[in-house]
Amino acid sequence: MxxxxxxxxxxxxxxxxxxxxxxxxxxxxxxxxxxxxxxxxxxxxxxxxxxxxxxxxxxxxxxxxxxxxxxxxxxxxxxxxxxxxxxxxxxxxxxxxxMNKILEIDVANRVAVIQPGVTNAWLCQQAYPYGLYFPPDPTSQLASSLGGHAAVNMSGPHSLKYGSTANHILGIEMVMADGQLLRAGGKVLESAGLDWVGLIVGSEGTLGIITRLVVRLLPVPPTTRTFAIVFDRLSDAAEAAILLLSRGLLPAALELIDSTVIAALMNAYPRLQTMLQGTRFDAEQALLLVDLDGVKDPSIGLETQEKVLQGICQELKALLCYRAKDAQERTFLWQAYHQAVGATGRLANAYFLQDGVIPLSKLPEVVGRLSAVGRSYGLKVGYLIHVGDGHLLPLLLYDKKDPEQINQVHQCGLEMMQICIAVGGSIGGTSGIGLEKREALSQFLQPVDLEAMKKIRAVFDPEAVCNPDKIFL
Ligand SMILES: Cc1cc2nc3c(=O)[nH]c(=O)nc-3n(C[C@H](O)[C@H](O)[C@H](O)COP(=O)(O)OP(=O)(O)OC[C@H]3O[C@@H](n4cnc5c(N)ncnc54)[C@H](O)[C@@H]3O)c2cc1C
CATH class of the missing domain: 3.30.43.10 (Uridine Diphospho-n-acetylenolpyruvylglucosamine Reductase, domain 2)
Structure with missing residues (x-):
């Protein structure tokens, strides 16, 4: 029809x-x-x-x-x-x-019942006084909604330790195409029958419209230490991440930013320049932003974690390992990080943030290959990398006034996804498939997978009323 x-x-x-x-x-x-x-x-x-x-x-x-x-x-x-x-x-x-109301914060059961338009930052702000928060934290945290998070199964820097949105949704209410209401899950982990919550999370609005969510909150970690570590080469920063994880540490966050993005950020935030002691980011340098968190008494765990981190920094000859002095500096570092994409507005009038997943061990090789693809299209490429998870966000900078460049960005983004697939990765990192990655999805999945997905969708919405042209070509 x-x-x-x-x-x-x-x-x-x-x-x-x-x-x-x-x-x-x-x-x-x-x-x-x-x-x-x-x-x-x-x-x-x-x-x-x-x-x-x-x-x-x-x-x-x-x-x-x-x-x-x-x-x-x-x-x-x-x-x-x-x-x-x-x-x-x-x-x-x-x-x-x-639809932006927090309907309930149930402290005893550590859950919140919310309407889908509630933003991530607002939910965290309202839960903090109870010592609780919603851990997945996209860089768009100030503006993006929990309904959007559930629809794309959003993950952010702290998903490394605390999981993605899927790990924090306990219940969903959804209006289906014909107006019927589906209610799945609730305030407790439920496993009776098929896992509707698991199916709806990540379905990008193609099964219906989410109208209410029950989300799991976690206690705010009592102590956190934040480190900004500069390496001379991106490959050393990647190696540090691999060593950290292989030596038994699970940082709360482990983010890698390449020299293009960090240079733009330092321009926007002179205070960051001071903190990073005037380090120049003009070649292959990279910044690793690390959160270690632990229990209240720092002698339990946190000291040991920091020792391992410092050891790795020495081993790989980090140019600088700066530990934020206090909560204010920690907040500043993360706020600056969250502005990283915006800061590149000084380099180009538009960007496209592509999104793929790769095995961590392939990171330096893949970054080299993606940059070469970018160059072949005449595009400058920066990188934000949720490095612990292997989520790679190449930032393609372009001129929005040039229609030819928009075309090239499409093509370049697709080639980048093909490289992620070729090294054993995937195309779906954090932001969904939407319209932009439908072609890449059809190359990534087997036809039998695609058909099965379409059939499941048809059970909910036989006439494809909800978000008809998304995910599938
Ligand atoms: C600067 C920047 C940084 C970002 N960083 C990250 C990051 O670190 N991690 C990450 O995962 N993403 C990131 N994103 C992408 C984006 O912010 C997230 O995917 C976010 O979850 C989208 O939420 P939204 O409310 O804006 O959704 P929208 O953009 O409005 O919608 C996204 C999708 O969800 C569907 N949808 C929205 N609400 C509902 C609902 N109630 N019911 C059913 N379907 C619905 C829409 O149909 C659409 O398919 C970033 C974006 C920007 C601009």
Whole structure:
């Protein structure tokens, strides 16, 4: 069934009657805000944008959209990088921006019940007074929503020790294409029947619209030490990460930033320059940002962990191993890290953050090969690497005013994914498949896998109403 096509007046009127006229957007200047996501590689104006406040309103929207045979695309904060939240022409966007309530923080059971539009930073801020937090922490933490995290199974720097979003979702409520409500899991780990929660996490809005989540919170670690370590070569930083893990340490976070990105960051943050004692990042140097955490008494564990780390730094002749003096410096280092992508705005007017996974042992080789591919397209490439997990985020810098370059970025990104596959890695790191990586997915998976996935999707949504053109070509 063709679900493309511009919305009719009666569709808009029905939506207005269901959720209020002010929360149904149809004017081109309003719709433009929703035409792309943070990846900015594809643009497509939605037909209508709806801003529901409750599960009941999402149910109403789904029923109306079904009646008029249009498509539904869920949208959180639009910080996705792969075009997942972009609606096809004529499609109806369901923005969760107003579904932003923390419904409960259950301290005794260490869970929070939330609406999907709650942002990561807001949930952590509200849970901290109880000594709790939500550990997966994307670099987009200030803006991105928990619904978006669940939809793409987001992972961040601290996922190395504490797991990705999938490890922290206990319960999900989802509105399906026909308006039926599916409720799976709850406040406790549940394993009765098929694992719907596991299936829905990472399905990128193709099975339905998540309207409520029960998320697991963890106690804030009582002590943490943060280190900014500079190596002369990226390969030494990678080797340090390998040694750290092989010598039995599990840092809370282990992030590698290459010289292109760190130089841009130092420009933006002179304080970082002081901390890193004027180190020049003009060649192959790399920065390793390490969080070690432990129990309250530092003599138990943390001292030993630091000794191992310092030993490795000496062994590999780190140029500098700076330990943050206090909580304020720690926070500063991580805040600066979270601005790394934005800081490259000084180098180019647009970026595309590609996302793959590789075996850690292949890191230096793969970075060399990806940079060569970048050069062959005339593109500058920087790197952010969740190094402990082998999540590699090549940052392709380009000129958005040049349509030819946008094309080249697409091609270059695809070639990079092919290299990740060739070394035994994968294409799905942290940001989902969306529109941008559909071709790479079809090269990565066996046809039988793809078919099985499509069949499962059809069980939930036989007419592909929800996010119709995502994940699969
Ligand atoms: C600077 C920067 C840094 C980033 N760093 C990281 C990182 O470290 N790790 C990482 O994993 N990602 C990262 N991202 C990508 C992005 O922020 C995450 O994927 C985030 O989880 C997306 O959340 P969102 O609310 O913005 O979702 P959106 O972009 O709005 O949507 C993403 C996908 O989720 C679906 N979706 C959203 N809400 C729902 C819902 N309620 N029900 C069903 N489907 C839904 C959408 O349809 C879409 O397919 C980064 C992005 C930027 C711009």
């Amino acid at each position: 063709n679900r493309l096509g511009l919305p009719t007046n009666s569709l808009v009127n029905d939506l207005r009657a269901a959720i209020g006229a002010a929360f149904v957007l149809t004017q081109p200047e309003e719709l433009r805000v929703y035409e792309t996501d943070a990846g900015r590689m594809t643009k497509s104006l939605p037909g209508v944008v709806t801003l529901p406040k409750s599960t009941e309103q999402v149910v109403e929207i789904a029923k109306i959209v079904q009646r008029y045979q249009r498509s539904l695309t869920a949208r959180g904060s639009g910080t996705g990088l792969m075009g997942g939240a972009i609606a096809s022409q004529g499609g109806v966007v369901v923005s969760t921006a107003r």
